[in-house]
Amino acid sequence: MIYSKKTLKGLSVQELEKLLTEGTLPPGAIDICKDIINEKSGKQIYRDEPVSASQSSANKELYPYESENDYKTSISIAQFISFIGWLMCICALILVITTFSEAGRMGVLVLAPGLGVFIGGLILVIAGQTSRAVMDNTNYSRQMVDLMKKIA
Numbered sequence: 001m002i003y004s005k006k007t008l009k010g011l012s013v014q015e016l017e018k019l020l021t022e023g024t025l026p027p028g029a030i031d032i033c034k035d036i037i038n039e040k041s042g043k044q045i046y047r048d049e050p051v052s053a054s055q056s057s058a059n060k061e062l063y064p065y066e067s068e069n070d071y072k073t074s075i076s077i078a079q080f081i082s083f084i085g086w087l088m089c090i091c092a093l094i095l096v097i098t099t100f101s102e103a104g105r106m107g108v109l110v111l112a113p114g115l116g117v118f119i120g121g122l123i124l125v126i127a128g129q130t131s132r133a134v135m136d137n138t139n140y141s142r143q144m145v146d147l148m149k150k151i152a
Contacts, residue, residue, distance in 0.1 A: 005032050013040050021151065070142075071135040078131035085124030092118035 008016065008029065016033050019025055025033060096114035 005036075008033055008036055011036075013037055017151065071139065075132055075135050078128045078135070080128075081131070082125050082128030085121045085126075085128060088121030088124060089118050092116075092121060 011019075016037050020030065020033055020037075092114045095117065096111055099110045099114065
């Protein structure tokens with residue numbers, strides 16, 4: 001079917017969005033369709049540029065808004081916790097290496113505190129990265145719900 005600008009202007013916003021999601025429009029008609037939807041809705045729903053490089057090509061056409069991050073402070077704290085965990089791991093390795101070489105007879109007993117600090121550091125790294133993953137997942141889930149509301 002040939003989609004002219006006049007034909008597309010005669011369609012409703014819902015019909016235009018359906019044509020976009022089906023993926024059957026030629027490239028020129030896609031741009032015209034987006035312009036008509038923006039014009040009819042009175043808002044800039046579709047943009048020419050994708051929001052970020054991480055979005056798939058299918059979402060580039062349908063992703064209508066900037067990425068919002070409601071957990072900036074929490075993400076910073078999670079990154080700081082991971083950083084402290086890595087510092088603890090490095091310090092534990094240095095502690096084990098230096099005390100083990102100087103310990104002589106007590107060799108294995110000297111390893112216990114260093115390994116304890118190392119394991120504690122790894123636990124902090126895991127906690128920080130897990131917290132970050134949960135917050136990122138929450139943001140992306142909210143964005144997906146908003147996108148689905150716009151499509152439906």
